[in-house]
Amino acid sequence: MAEAIGWIGAVLVIAAVGLSIAGAVGVLRFPDVYTRIHAASITDTGAASLMTLGLLLMAGFSPAAIKLCIVWVFIMLTSPAAAHALAGAAFGSGHRPVLADPRQPSEDEA
Amino acid sequence: MxxxxxxxxxxxxxxxxxxxxxxxxxxxxxxxxxxxxxxxxxxxxxxxxxxxxxxxxxxxxxxxxxxxxxxxxxxxxxxxxxxxxxxxxxxxxxxxxxxxxxxxxxxxxxxxxxxxxPVFGDPGSPPSAYVGRLYLEQTPHDIGAPNVVTAVLASYRGFDTLGETTVIFAAGVGVLLLLGGQVRSPDAAPEDVSLRASAGSPVLSVAARLLIPIICLYAFYVLAHGEFGAGGGFQAGVILAAALILHALVFGVRETMKALPVGVVRACAALGVLGYAAVGFLAILNGGRFLDYDALLSPVFEAGLPSSHLAGGHHHWGQRIGILAIETGVMLAVASTMTAIFYAFTGRVSRSDAAGAS
Amino acid sequence: MLAGGVAGLLVAMGLMIVRLLRGPTAYDRVLAVNSFGTKTVLMIALMGFAVGRPDFLDVAIVYALINFISTIALMKVFRLRSLAEPLARLSISREAPDG
CATH class of the missing domain: 1.10.287 (Helix Hairpins)
Incomplete structure (x- = not known):
């Protein structure tokens, strides 16, 4: 049983790493800054959650587990706030999202 | 690994x-x-x-x-x-x-x-063989701190660390002198009207409100925990300064200066170094040598304290209190110096803006 | 297994550096550094658990905090050209200043 839980944890950790790489590829390939922020912030929080859960399952309860939860809480607080601030700053300084259909440009496009 | x-x-x-x-x-x-x-x-x-x-x-x-x-x-x-x-x-x-x-x-x-x-981790290499080995062997008996790094920094080489803290203080004074020393008082700082439209982000405000107290608390944890694990006064001071800088970044340096005036910050930088040195002189007054923490507590008083759960018994109380005291001084000096430098930079920028506008 | 995880995170960090260098906007670069920092935090957590050293998690917490603060600072400098001005109001209930 314990071994099975450990394996589930390992799978979650690997899934977190996979998500992280997927996010990095997204940041590299997406067309504009907003989609890149989207890719990075979602995968960062997702990978942090998966990795926390996976490591907790692998290691069981200990003082280190509490610290791991604190790390998770910090990432869940700071990563979305930073992404929000970044997107707000990018929009405020005049960057506009790249739209899918070039025949219908947005009205406030510079 | x-x-x-x-x-x-x-x-x-x-x-x-x-x-x-x-x-x-x-x-x-x-x-x-x-x-x-x-x-x-x-x-x-x-x-x-x-x-x-x-x-x-x-x-x-x-x-x-x-x-x-x-x-x-x-x-x-x-x-x-x-x-x-x-x-x-x-x-x-x-x-x-x-x-x-x-x-x-x-x-x-x-x-x-x-x-x-020498090969990495070689026990026969000069740093590991002589004085390093001595520290590793003697720390449980002399100091009782599980983290040997802290024992060496704060106790064995406390005098060196006093010098380093003074260097940080002196460097801070030098930067302040170079930047012109005078920081605008918060009321006189110009307020940029165009920023008011963007100054209402509730997300950042809430995140900063939640984080700043936690960061301060964490700084004190790092300070107290330095004896047992990674951490200590330097790191705690930097983390505390980071909390103040976050406050200044999100709410504006004017608000931070209202809460923690420039004069107080500068005085605290000096107080930190002075407090560190005062611990040393206290040891001399009690009949020991400079920064000899074993002399901090009188033997009668120390015997009344519960014996430490660490090896070596109750004679480690002086060491523990001394290390914590000087680490607090280091934290105060480092945090205040960093904050004073940050104030000086931001104050300088707003002054040059004001000069350009007038 | 854990070595594979660490290597995977390293690959993701390398990709972030590529985005940092390519830009094109300053916000792309700040985003890249922020995400790089978050991946570093995850990597330290992974390493700390692998070797069973809770000290490593203390460092991870500091990374997470420092990462957030530098992102805010960099973003502010790019957007406002100033570190001194406020990004948010300290008191929500305070009267809004007249424009």
Missing amino acids: SLLLASPELELVFSALLLTLVAGLVVALLAARSVLTCILLMSAFSLTMALWLMTMDAPDVAFTEASVGAGVSTMILLGAALSSTDVIPSLRPGRLWFPAVACLAAFIGMALIVPDL
Whole structure:
């Protein structure tokens, strides 16, 4: 049983790493800054959650587990706030999202 | 690291990957033409470097590298970049030959030394064999602190650390003198009307409100925990300064200066160093030597204290109290110096803006 | 297994550096450094658990905090050209100043 839980944890950790790489590829390939922020912030929080859960399952309860939860809480607080601030700053300084259909440009496009 | 990486070969591959990343960052840093890109790259460089220090099992150093290199230096470099031009003037090739030759000579010199260095972790190497081994063997008996790094820094070499704290204080004073010393009082600082539209982000406000108390609390945890694990006064001071800087960044430096005036911050920087030295003199007054923490408590009083759960019994109380006291002084000095420098940079920028506007 | 995880995170960090160098906007670069930092935190957590050293997690917490603060600072400098001005109001209930 314990071994099975450990394996589930390992799978979650690997899934977190996979998500992280997927996010990095997204940041590299997406067309504009907003989609890149989207890719990075979602995968960062997702990978942090998966990795926390996976490591907790692998290691069981200990003082280190509490610290791991604190790390998770910090990432869940700071990563979305930073992404929000970044997107707000990018929009405020005049960057506009790249739209899918070039025949219908947005009205406030510079 | 053998638990992490199954074999020495894998460990080598991991180190090589990290160092390749570091080298790539350095090359990118050399090629970058914008000051702000350079600052970003240096921040990433610091994080990678600290990661590598972690793999060498040096969490104390990684801690400092992370908080100073990636945090406070970024902030100070940003402040410096704001008061200078935006783009590095591109260097003419004719001027590059001397730095290139100097760098190449230094590289070749170091490469020649490397084969003579002891293998990493070799117990017979000079740093591990003599005084280092003595510290490792004697710390449980002399100090009783589980973290030998803290025992060496704060107790065995407390006098050195007093010197380092004074250096930080003196460096802070030097920066303040260079920047002109005078910081605008918060009421006189100009308020940019155009920012009011963007000044209402509730997300950042809530996040900062939640984080700042936690960061302060964490700074004190790092201070108190330095005796047992990675951490100590330097790191705690930097983390405390980071909390103040976050406050200034999100709510504006005017609000921070209202809460913590410039004069108080500067006085605290001096108080930290003075407090450290006062612990040393207290030991002299009690009949010991300078910074001899064993003399801090009178034997009668010490005997009444519960004996420590660590090896060595109750005579470690003086050491523990002394280490905590000087670490508090270090924290106060470091946090106040960092904050004073940040104030000086931001105050300088708003003054030059005011001069340009009038 | 964990070595594979660490290597994967390293690959993701390398990709972030590529985005940092390519830009094109300053916000792309700040985003790249922020995400790089978050991946570093995850990597330290992974390493700390692998070797069973809770000290490593203390460093991870500091990384997470420092990462957030430098992102805010960099973003502010790019957007406002100033570190001193406020990004948010300290007191929500305070009267809004007249424009």
